[in-house]
Amino acid sequence: MDHPAIFALASGVGRAAVAVVRVSGAGTPGILQALAGGLPEPRLATLRRLRHPGSGETLDRALVLWFPGPASYTGEDSAELHLHGGPAVIAGVAEALVAAGARPAEPGEFTRRAFLNGKLDLTAAEGIADLIDAETAAQRRQALRQAGGALATLYGGWATRLTALLARQEAFIEFEDEDLPAGLDDAVALAAAGLRAEILTHLADGQRGERLREGLEVAILGAPNAGKSSLLNALAGREAAIVSARAGTTRDVVEVRLDLGGVPVTLADTAGLREAADEIEAEGVRRARRRAEDADLIIAVFAADQAPDAETLAWVRPGTLVLANKTDLAAAPVMIGGQPALGLSLRSEEGLAALRQRLAEEAATRAGLAAEAVLTRPRHRAALAEAAGWLAELETAPLPELRAEALRAALRALGRITGQVGVEAVLDAVFGEFCIGK
Numbered sequence: 001m002d003h004p005a006i007f008a009l010a011s012g013v014g015r016a017a018v019a020v021v022r023v024s025g026a027g028t029p030g031i032l033q034a035l036a037g038g039l040p041e042p043r044l045a046t047l048r049r050l051r052h053p054g055s056g057e058t059l060d061r062a063l064v065l066w067f068p069g070p071a072s073y074t075g076e077d078s079a080e081l082h083l084h085g086g087p088a089v090i091a092g093v094a095e096a097l098v099a100a101g102a103r104p105a106e107p108g109e110f111t112r113r114a115f116l117n118g119k120l121d122l123t124a125a126e127g128i129a130d131l132i133d134a135e136t137a138a139q140r141r142q143a144l145r146q147a148g149g150a151l152a153t154l155y156g157g158w159a160t161r162l163t164a165l166l167a168r169q170e171a172f173i174e175f176e177d178e179d180l181p182a183g184l185d186d187a188v189a190l191a192a193a194g195l196r197a198e199i200l201t202h203l204a205d206g207q208r209g210e211r212l213r214e215g216l217e218v219a220i221l222g223a224p225n226a227g228k229s230s231l232l233n234a235l236a237g238r239e240a241a242i243v244s245a246r247a248g249t250t251r252d253v254v255e256v257r258l259d260l261g262g263v264p265v266t267l268a269d270t271a272g273l274r275e276a277a278d279e280i281e282a283e284g285v286r287r288a289r290r291r292a293e294d295a296d297l298i299i300a301v302f303a304a305d306q307a308p309d310a311e312t313l314a315w316v317r318p319g320t321l322v323l324a325n326k327t328d329l330a331a332a333p334v335m336i337g338g339q340p341a342l343g344l345s346l347r348s349e350e351g352l353a354a355l356r357q358r359l360a361e362e363a364a365t366r367a368g369l370a371a372e373a374v375l376t377r378p379r380h381r382a383a384l385a386e387a388a389g390w391l392a393e394l395e396t397a398p399l400p401e402l403r404a405e406a407l408r409a410a411l412r413a414l415g416r417i418t419g420q421v422g423v424e425a426v427l428d429a430v431f432g433e434f435c436i437g438k
């Protein structure tokens with residue numbers, strides 16, 4: 001609660017009807033006194049004249065909100081100033097806040113203070129960051145779940161169970177010679193194995209949460225003139241790429257951002273795959289291949305009136321979305337390169353609706369619209385894998401002390417995710433769960 005006062009513009013930059021400036025930290029009451037002439041009722045929007053504490057000049061008539069700690073977002077004494085949203089008003093108030101003793105906040109500093117004050121764990125803080133960045137409804141739902149503590153609850157539950165196991169294992173070591181229930185050590189190993197299985201199931205999610213958070217990369221590949229740019233334009237609903245009858249039209253990668261059934265997708269149109277006619281086209285083909293290598297989903301476009309080209313066929317494998325375009329010119333083959341082909345005509349738009357539907361489904365399976373809590377960052381994945389690794393270690397550890405050590409390491413790994421690594425918690429459980437009377 002003794003961090004110095006910070007302030008920041010909480011609303012967007014630029015002219016607006018209202019701009020919200022947030023203040024938090026020790027000295028907030030004095031700052032309100034200096035600018036607004038006193039403290040309003042807590043949590044009650046109150047109209048006040050804001051003055052510069054040095055010159056006494058009126059800066060704005062604003063709504064002032066006062067949130068005494070600890071019942072505030074940061075847990076500290078905080079305030080919000082709802083100003084008229086002009087740049088000069090904001091600049092004047094910022095200057096006045098500095099004059100009153102506050103300093104501009106660092107990125108994320110308000111939420112960091114909330115974490116330090118135990119208002120939220122690290123995963124909830126990440127959820128708030130994701131919520132601000134969310135572009136689609138599905139991203140918003142996932143971020144809200146996480147900000148609301150879904151991951152904190154899940155990982156916290158596992159940590160509690162691990163702590164209890166560690167307590168039992170510690171007791172087993174401490175009181176080995178005494179009257180402890182037979183098989184206690186085995187019971188710990190069994191419970192640890194069960195927990196490990198749960199963590200592994202959670203990890204085997206096909207990275208859906210991470211993909212939804214980051215968005216899917218989709219690359220369109222195909223021979224020159226197959227209709228790749230026509231496809232990009234049809235899906236984007238605008239003429240993003242040049243379409244022409246000349247083979248080799250597209251050279252650079254052309255990207256559009258789409259919302260596919262709630263999943264944010266970056267769709268990349270690329271140069272037609274072939275033995276390039278010049279060095280510029282050759283670079284375009286190299287870029288196309290690189291895109292395809294990094295893509296979550298490849299759309300391979302073939303022309304129904306041509307034999308499938310070997311260059312594009314080489315990219316067709318299970319999971320590739322295969323299209324046979326130009327069905328207005330020739331019937332689509334059922335299979336291409338061993339995969340079912342979806343026939344369509346970008347000229348007549350026949351099959352386009354089915355393709356949209358199919359793409360939304362692909363996006364949904366790859367970036368899961370899961371209802372349950374899914375991990376959303378590589379950081380979570382790495383720590384969970386580490387915890388599972390330590391639990392595996394435990395099963396083969398030859399000594400009780402090594403088992404305890406493995407449990408402790410697993411607990412530390414879990415604690416890193418939520419930011420709540422606590423030796424104190426272990427001690428409490430050891431002496432709380434076992435009243436052996438020593």
Ligand SMILES: Nc1nc2c(ncn2[C@@H]2O[C@H](COP(=O)(O)OP(=O)(O)OP(=O)(O)O)[C@@H](O)[C@H]2O)c(=O)[nH]1
Pocket residue numbers: 222223224225226227228229230231242243244245246247248249250251270271272273325326327328329344345346347348
């Ligand atoms: N008949 C017919 N023509 C099509 C269809 N789709 C695209 N075309 C035509 O095919 C030609 C090539 O289309 P693009 O979209 O430029 O093909 P691309 O695969 O991007 O070609 P490059 O950029 O050169 O690799 C253009 O003349 C399009 O109008 C279709 O469904 N039917």
Ligand SMILES: [K+]
Pocket residue numbers: 224225243244245246247248249250
């Ligand atoms: K073309």
Ligand SMILES: [Mg+2]
Pocket residue numbers: 228229230241242243249250269270272
């Ligand atoms: Mg093109």
